[in-house]
Each structure stands twice: as structure tokens, then as C-alpha cells.
Amino acid sequence: MSPIDGPKSARESLNVTLIGTGTIGLSFAALHLSRRSGPAVKLTVYDPRPDLEGYIDKTLPDYLRSVWPSDSASRSSEQSRAEAPDVGDLRAAGRIAVASSLADAVQGADIIQEQGPEDVAFKQDIWAKIEPLAPPHALFWSSTSGIPASVQMARMQDKTRLIVLHPFNPPHVMPLLEIVPSPATLSLPHSSIMDQTIEYWKGLGRTPIVVKEEVTGFIANRLSFALxxxxxxxxxxxVCSPQDIDKIVEQSLGPRWAVRGPFWSYHAGGGQDRGLEGFFDKIGSTIQACWDDTGELSLESDGTDKETWATCLSKEVQEIYGHLGPDDLRKRDQALAKVLDITQGSQE
Amino acid sequence: MSPIDGPKSARESLNVTLIGTGTIGLSFAALHLSRRSGPAVKLTVYDPRPDLEGYIDKTLPDYLRSVWPSDSASRSSEQSRAEAPDVGDLRAAGRIAVASSLADAVQGADIIQEQGPEDVAFKQDIWAKIEPLAPPHALFWSSTSGIPASVQMARMQDKTRLIVLHPFNPPHVMPLLEIVPSPATLSLPHSSIMDQTIEYWKGLGRTPIVVKEEVTGFIANRLSFALxxxxxxxxxxxVCSPQDIDKIVEQSLGPRWAVRGPFWSYHAGGGQDRGLEGFFDKIGSTIQACWDDTGELSLESDGTDKETWATCLSKEVQEIYGHLGPDDLRKRDQALAKVLDITQGSQE
Structure with a gap:
């Protein structure tokens, strides 16, 4: 039976376990708790930190208040802003549980989502431990930004079961989820794991996109790092200060790509009849000239003691922007949510 | 005397001449006519096409109606939507003139803005002709996307006078203007040309950014082409279809960069204390791995008859999006204007 879309009469709750309670874990907690369609989510959190219970009771209430509502349907509409749920009430109702062991955390889970340290040994170890403890139908998701499922599952029995689900920061605001299955999962004639995963996140107003090859860094970060x-x-x-380059992007590429992606944009730029091909004909030589002139930079040390470009640039950026704190991020996230309200409407 | 900010009593109008009446020329015409502060703009348009007068009377009224209001202050507010000015009225009042020769177009001009063909010989020729015909105080701007001022001015007497003013499409919507002076202009201890140019465009709600070196493609396009x-x-x-890559960008990088540029974003990503330097420490190895794995593509022919990647990609994009017409662009531009209303407010 599908854990997610089973008939409501057949199941009253969906048991979601989060492993790892850092920033990404808290953001996902808010997202899961905001789910309104289908069976109610019962959230179990687990983290090997010794003070987990106290940490959750102290951190989660403020966190939920600061980010609620987190689902896209009511992202920026003041009228539909619901009160953040009370963590004490949720705990009393059994909708949030703090697990004291990994076994406790994953038994009875329908979904297990991991966002622990970005460390290969950690990931391989935890999935090898989870597999025999979890129900056979449970979905296994890793929020890694760079360790492919095929590497994480080295010591698992079922090599098709784990998939990467890479969010974009902050996950409670940004709709993108890169779903990156391993070749073993991809080679299945049909994978209900993929279907259930996609359906679950669409139900939360997210945009899950399947990445068909485990390329280094997946897609969004590769594109971002290229720019x-x-x-x-x-x-x-x-040529320009970092601040002026930020302004250039904010006043041109950012808004353009928030509304329509690069292929659509250049296809439009080539004109109604010839599209992208016409665009290449018109300014292909300028594109090539820019590609030929692209700067080369490396983050690897050249073995000398001299200050690297990365250190100089970091100092310059620090001088420009100073220390960016929670208020700066909150203001950013509020503007982001409003922008997404507009762009998601315009893309439907 | 500054042609732009002279005392109002001293001058009742500012004479702006546009050379070239393609899409960019029409967009700039709308922008100049929307200016509300300072002396009224008297617009003169010139293009060597034989039917210019008929073309302007036929094209400009519809164009103005479709894009008005074009200034950022009232970009998306329905209440402040003014009626587009009537081209017949403006012509009768002498606020739009169609010039029958280059001499007629530039004599008496305070500003001369060129958006003719992207052809070195054309640009060098027209500026050599304009210089002796135009008043000595007139500002010279080229809207080129790739031919530097230092190349365009080859046959001018005064090598400091012409500057590149590169817009981002569509100029009546997108606030960015890259101001790219030649080394000759940059080496002046003080250039009132630069000051006047920046002030004029700020008065129209634009964001002029000075690019301090004539790098190939300037900044925005270089960054765009890199991604x-x-x-x-x-x-x-x-790895993903063009449409899925568009979705990835629309749901992640686009909105992020519409709100805050890449340096701000990664500086924030590194945490309050360590900023960009902390970001490099945390995920520098992933960044480097992505850079090392970056794809190589060229738009130059490899000499064989086989279909290039660019042709295959263009066909795929054409199959996905079909022919994008005026309605698609209008819908895009409306969403863009709304996004800019939000982001520009959040960046102040």
C-alpha cells in the first residue's frame, strides 16, 4: 500500500521521521507540519545530540512562529496567515515526538528523511542501520547537497530504495526539490518510490524535478556555481565591485529567470519564427566570445603563503555587507515569498 | 552647462534624439517620453529607412499603449496607470519629431542615443558623422550589446565623449543599464558626461551601473552566458530536459537573485560570523568539484556536416515551447514588472 495516498479511512496519520535537526531539519519540520491534504502528519525527530528533547522544546516553537505559514498556497497573503501550531499542543496530541534512539525513530515510519552531516561514512552507516529497523514500505530520502544515493547506499541490501531529495535554501520558502535517484532506482521499469515522493511534495506546493543522472552537485548548484x-x-x-555585480544580477537576470528560465528567455529572444536557433544565429558569435574569455579561478591552494583571491574577496564582501543576521534573512525571505506568489501564478 | 539638470527657467525642454527605431529604439522612446521630473523631453527619431514617417505613425501609438506606464514608480499599480500619450498630440505639440536626415536629427540635441545595427563599420561611420553636426554639449550614448566605445569612436576627434549604455531587454521594464566608458573617458579626473548620464537614468527609475573595463560582452551577458x-x-x-532546467531556475536561483545577488546570498549562506569566507570553508570542495566538472561546449562548427548540439537543442526547445508571440511576451513582462515592484522595495 502506498503510505501517502492510501484511502483516508484506511489510515489516519502519516508517520514522517526527520533525522538531523539543524537549520534544514527545522525548515523541513515546518513544511511537513503544514501539510493539509491527506492523512495528518505525525512527525518524529531524531538527532544523536544528548539534549535533543530540551533543544526541540526550546527551538521549535520560535522557529515555527518565525516561518509560518510555510506552504506556498498562503505564502504571502496576510489574510490567510494562520497561527503557527503550538508545539506543546502538538506534542500532547502525539503529532510531534522526540525519539531517543534510531530504532525508536524509524520503527513505524512511512517516510524517513535524513539531513545529517555531509559525510560519506556517516551516511553509509546510518542507512545500513535504518534499513533493517524500518518498515519495508517506508520511503528513504536524503537531503544531501552532494553525496549521491549510489554512494550512500553502499551497505544497504536493497539498492533501489534510497533517493536523494535536494532542497534549495531555505526549504520552507523555496519550492524546488531536486529528486536524484541512483542508476539502480532509475533502471526499474516503474518505481512507486518516485511516484509517491513526487506526489507527496506536490501536495505541499513544492516543485519536485527529477534529475536523471547523479552529476556532481546536481543541477541548481552547478548552474549557480558557474555564474x-x-x-x-x-x-x-x-571590473565591478561585488555589490555592483549583485545589483546587476538583481536588476536583470534574477527577475528575468524568476519569471521565465534561460531556455524560454533565449527562445523568446530569437523571435517568434526562429526561436532559439534564431538567437544563436544573431548573437552566437558574442556568446562564443564570452565563453572564450571566461575567467579561470580555483579554490585549491597554490602552495604559497600569499592571500588567495577567495580570502581577498571574502574580506571585500564583509566590508560591504557586514554581518548578516536573522533580521536580514527574514527580510529576504519575506520578499522571496512575495516574488514566488507572483511568479508561480504567472507560470501556471 | 549641464543639458539635464540646468535650472528649469533656463530651459523648457530636453532634446533627446534616438537613432535606430527597432524594438530597442521604440522601448527607449517610451522610456524617455515617460520622464516626469525636470524639463519636458522633446524626442526626435531618426532611422535611414525610407518610410520612417509612416512607420512611426503606424507603430508608435500601439507600442506606447502596450507598454505604458513604463517608469518604475508606477510599474504595476493599476491605480496609477496613466493613459498612454497620444502620438498625434505629441507630434502636434512638437514633443515627437521625425527627422529626415542625420543633420536634422542631431542639430540642437542634448542627448543622442544610438541603437543601430551591431556592426563596427556602421558605428564608426555614424559617430564620425554625428560629432561635427551635434552641439558640443550633447551626450553621446550607444546601446550596443558588444562593440566597446573605444572601438566605435575610432574616427571621432574627442575620444572621451562617447559612452556605451547597454540596456537589458526589454529596456522599458528592466531597470539595469550598464554604463561602459572607454579607457579615455575613465582616465579623466572628472567626467560630467558620466555624472549627467547617471543622473538622467536615475530620474527615470533606472539602475545605472558603471562597468570599469570594456570586457567582452560587459557583465550581465557574461554572467548569463556562463550559466x-x-x-x-x-x-x-x-540530465534534465530544457523545460525542467527552466523550472529549476525559476523555482530557485531566479527568485533568490531577484531578491539578493550572488555575493550577498553566499555571504549570508556562510553564517552571521564568518560570511563568505565561512561559505568557502564549508562547501568550497563541492564548488571546486562542480567547476572541475563543468561542461565544454562550442558554437564554432567542427567542419563536419553532422547536426550541432545547438541545432538539436533548438529543435527540442521549439518542440517544448512552440512559437512564442506577443501575448507570451506581454504576460512575461507583466509578471516581471510586478516582481520588480517587490524586489526594488525590498532592496531599498
């Missing part, structure tokens, strides 16, 4: 490399190159060369 | 190269590489490798 960032050129931005860092131009800044360290002194 | 696009990786996007095209991943699409032609089959």
Missing part, C-alpha cells in the same frame, strides 16, 4: 565563478572572476579583476 | 553554457551542456547530455 558565481564568472562573478567572482570579474570582481577580483576589479 | 547558460552549463544549462545547455546538462540539457544536451540528457
Amino acid at each position: 558565481f565563478k564568472e562573478a567572482a572572476y570579474l570582481a577580483q579583476r576589479g | 547558460f553554457k552549463e544549462a545547455a551542456y546538462l540539457a544536451q547530455r540528457g
